[in-house]
Amino acid sequence: MNINGKHHHAIWLNIQNPFVVDVIDQRVLPHKIEIVSIKTTDEVVYAIKEMVVRGAPLIGVTAAYGMYLGCVEAKDKLDAKTYLNEVAQKLNATRPTAVNLAWAISEMLMVINKTDDAEEKIKIALKRAEEIKQEDIDICYHIGQHGLKLIQEIAKNKKGKTVNILTHCNAGWLATVDWGTATSAIYQANQAGIKVHVWVDETRPRNQGANLTAFELNQQGVPHTLINDNTGGHLMQHGMVDLVIVGSDRTTRNGDVANKIGTYLKALAAYDNNVPFYVALPSSTLDFTMVDGIKNIPIETRDENEVKYIQGLENGEIKSVLICPETTPAMNYGFDVTPARLVTGLITERGVCDASEEGIRKWFPEKF
Amino acid sequence: MNINGKHHHAIWLNIQNPFVVDVIDQRVLPHKIEIVSIKTTDEVVYAIKEMVVRGAPLIGVTAAYGMYLGCVEAKDKLDAKTYLNEVAQKLNATRPTAVNLAWAISEMLMVINKTDDAEEKIKIALKRAEEIKQEDIDICYHIGQHGLKLIQEIAKNKKGKTVNILTHCNAGWLATVDWGTATSAIYQANQAGIKVHVWVDETRPRNQGANLTAFELNQQGVPHTLINDNTGGHLMQHGMVDLVIVGSDRTTRNGDVANKIGTYLKALAAYDNNVPFYVALPSSTLDFTMVDGIKNIPIETRDENEVKYIQGLENGEIKSVLICPETTPAMNYGFDVTPARLVTGLITERGVCDASEEGIRKWFPEKF
Numbered sequence: 001m002n003i004n005g006k007h008h009h010a011i012w013l014n015i016q017n018p019f020v021v022d023v024i025d026q027r028v029l030p031h032k033i034e035i036v037s038i039k040t041t042d043e044v045v046y047a048i049k050e051m052v053v054r055g056a057p058l059i060g061v062t063a064a065y066g067m068y069l070g071c072v073e074a075k076d077k078l079d080a081k082t083y084l085n086e087v088a089q090k091l092n093a094t095r096p097t098a099v100n101l102a103w104a105i106s107e108m109l110m111v112i113n114k115t116d117d118a119e120e121k122i123k124i125a126l127k128r129a130e131e132i133k134q135e136d137i138d139i140c141y142h143i144g145q146h147g148l149k150l151i152q153e154i155a156k157n158k159k160g161k162t163v164n165i166l167t168h169c170n171a172g173w174l175a176t177v178d179w180g181t182a183t184s185a186i187y188q189a190n191q192a193g194i195k196v197h198v199w200v201d202e203t204r205p206r207n208q209g210a211n212l213t214a215f216e217l218n219q220q221g222v223p224h225t226l227i228n229d230n231t232g233g234h235l236m237q238h239g240m241v242d243l244v245i246v247g248s249d250r251t252t253r254n255g256d257v258a259n260k261i262g263t264y265l266k267a268l269a270a271y272d273n274n275v276p277f278y279v280a281l282p283s284s285t286l287d288f289t290m291v292d293g294i295k296n297i298p299i300e301t302r303d304e305n306e307v308k309y310i311q312g313l314e315n316g317e318i319k320s321v322l323i324c325p326e327t328t329p330a331m332n333y334g335f336d337v338t339p340a341r342l343v344t345g346l347i348t349e350r351g352v353c354d355a356s357e358e359g360i361r362k363w364f365p366e367k368f
Numbered sequence: 369m370n371i372n373g374k375h376h377h378a379i380w381l382n383i384q385n386p387f388v389v390d391v392i393d394q395r396v397l398p399h400k401i402e403i404v405s406i407k408t409t410d411e412v413v414y415a416i417k418e419m420v421v422r423g424a425p426l427i428g429v430t431a432a433y434g435m436y437l438g439c440v441e442a443k444d445k446l447d448a449k450t451y452l453n454e455v456a457q458k459l460n461a462t463r464p465t466a467v468n469l470a471w472a473i474s475e476m477l478m479v480i481n482k483t484d485d486a487e488e489k490i491k492i493a494l495k496r497a498e499e500i501k502q503e504d505i506d507i508c509y510h511i512g513q514h515g516l517k518l519i520q521e522i523a524k525n526k527k528g529k530t531v532n533i534l535t536h537c538n539a540g541w542l543a544t545v546d547w548g549t550a551t552s553a554i555y556q557a558n559q560a561g562i563k564v565h566v567w568v569d570e571t572r573p574r575n576q577g578a579n580l581t582a583f584e585l586n587q588q589g590v591p592h593t594l595i596n597d598n599t600g601g602h603l604m605q606h607g608m609v610d611l612v613i614v615g616s617d618r619t620t621r622n623g624d625v626a627n628k629i630g631t632y633l634k635a636l637a638a639y640d641n642n643v644p645f646y647v648a649l650p651s652s653t654l655d656f657t658m659v660d661g662i663k664n665i666p667i668e669t670r671d672e673n674e675v676k677y678i679q680g681l682e683n684g685e686i687k688s689v690l691i692c693p694e695t696t697p698a699m700n701y702g703f704d705v706t707p708a709r710l711v712t713g714l715i716t717e718r719g720v721c722d723a724s725e726e727g728i729r730k731w732f733p734e735k736f
Binding site: 027030031061110121181200202203205207209211212215224225226227230231232233234238259260262264265266267268269272294299307308309310311312313316319320322323324325327328329330331332333335336337357 | 571573597600601603626630632633636662671676677679682689691692693702704
């Protein structure tokens with residue numbers, strides 16, 4: 001999608017140096033637009049861990065490029081195979097909840113292990129990473145196509161009145177390569193001339209809604225309003241939300257959805273007020289090995305200072321302000337799990353389905 | 369309760385000048401402890417509107433002192449009665465949701481209108497304001513006594529293991545005069561040697577949880593952990609919350625509870641996970657004239673900049689940082705309404721009751 005009218009991806013191979021991967025530094029958006037050049041696997045680990053890049057699909061694509069850079073580094077190693085397994089392990093350990101990470105790494109290892117030739121490894125690793133990137137773009141486009149039909153249906157029922165969509169966190173193009181997952185349908189609806197308005201949950205602690213989703217929608221010219229995470233229930237009680245669409249970091253084979261902390265609360269409110277609650281996700285986010293997400297999906301805990309301090313712009317500079325007594329302890333769970341019973345449907349690249357084993361099997365029979 | 373080991377009230381008559389009312393400036397807590405002296409009714413209006421003082425019970429007590437200052441000002445007016453009605457009106461208009469405001473003003477007008485003598489008005493107005501303040505202290509103490517029994521019961525069932533209590537916003541002593549409503553039982557349980565731990569919702573947009581509740585618990589030495597508003601659902605899914613206690617700004621005669629925005633989401637999560645959800649409130653918060661809170665309770669909308677900017681401490685100074693693109697619009701609803709069906713019980717100064725007309729009638733038959 002666009003930044004200042006110019007089309008951008010969230011990640012790309014540096015145009016001058018094919019051994020460098022460029023990303024937009026998402027830690028300083030929307031206040032600054034900075035490109036970070038990643039040259040080593042350690043820098044990939046840092047970028048994922050410190051959330052220079054974030055969002056389950058983009059983490060996957062970044063890890064794929066990480067494995068490519070691993071092949072470049074392995075060229076000088078005596079035992080390339082061991083080295084690449086170590087790279088895979090350290091990438092895998094960066095974030096525990098998003099399953100796309102493990103998926104992308106295993107995809108990369110599969111092709112890398114096809115040859116022992118170091119140069120050949122590099123070549124096919126780059127090819128596969130670029131493919132994974134392109135697949136992500138295509139997948140997100142198709143998720144948007146399927147989601148668009150849901151929005152069109154609501155617009156029809158509302159006789160052309162504005163369709164109000166609530167989203168949590170950033171499941172936008174910045175969480176993928178382009179289009180986004182939850183936002184793809186919104187962008188396509190907007191492009192198709194359907195009147196949409198987005199309620200943007202700010203999404204504490206890191207405010208990816210306020211920082212990233214509001215930035216994206218602003219840049220794309222989609223009408224939107226920023227709200228605190230506390231507000232969605234009130235809006236739904238008063239008929240001000242027609243549809244909720246969120247992304248996912250991992251969805252179990254029975255349809256339980258791990259997503260940014262707070263998603264579960266919005267799902268409860270949607271259920272209580274008969275508001276459709278959809279989850280948009282590429283199939284790489286489906287964990288076909290797992291059932292009972294609440295019990296089994298590992299939930300990342302992050303630094304308590306993400307809760308105690310909030311980052312923003314003051315006087316042209318990015319600053320962190322303390323919002324509580326300095327000695328107050330805080331707890332920072334990154335995700336929660338929304339049980340399948342609260343999910344109206346999953347929007348995948350192949351189509352919309354129920355959040356259940358039967359529903360998922362309909363579009364992905366080969367995985368069962 | 370205590371600040372730096374010294375007992376404090378949230379409001380008091382200035383000890384040197386009986387025509388001045390002192391309050392703690394809650395806008396700069398926990399970073400600075402500043403006393404503001406209020407000398408005029410316009411300053412009372414400002415203090416309530418700008419949230420120098422906040423919390424339904426404290427707003428009521430402050431308005432009572434405001435009516436007293438109105439009597440002082442009325443002394444020099446030709447038409448004291450009209451002037452005092454105007455003061456009542458402008459105080460009433462400061463915050464629409466908390467019903468204690470209207471209650472306290474009407475209590476004050478009742479005694480003020482008993483005499484036409486200006487000096488006598490001042491005398492009885494001060495007496496009634498001081499009474500309302502003392503009543504608030506007593507009421508909060510009794511709310512705590514009744515809430516304490518609920519905590520004792522849970523502690524017994526947990527065989528002495530820590531009782532985890534989640535609270536939203538600040539229904540602490542800073543929202544009242546002393547003790548607080550939701551916190552009163554917590555302080556009394558802590559004093560009684562029961563092991564309690566409090567999950568403190570930060571409570572966006574103004575972060576009264578992070579700023580005030582964390583400050584209070586810190587000062588009283590009650591174990592607590594700050595969390596984002598998004599986190600409560602996850603904690604409840606994992607058995608990490610034994611009890612939710614919140615305050616209220618207005619509760620209808622059928623038990624619908626208006627409280628700080630986001631309360632409804634926690635009530636939904638509590639209901640979904642069989643966690644008891646209690647509302648602690650003085651009877652002055654009960655609106656006996658109203659049913660169907662979702663439809664009828666007026667919900668205050670506040671400045672969008674409270675959402676777009678967050679205040680905190682940086683480098684020893686209180687600063688406001690922008691958390692979204694500058695042109696992003698925001699919406700700021702101050703409260704939401706939790707339907708009675710989600711409320712386990714109301715903790716009043718007379719006892720605990722069901723959140724229903726029958727329940728409330730049990731303790732307050734004279735009001736029906």
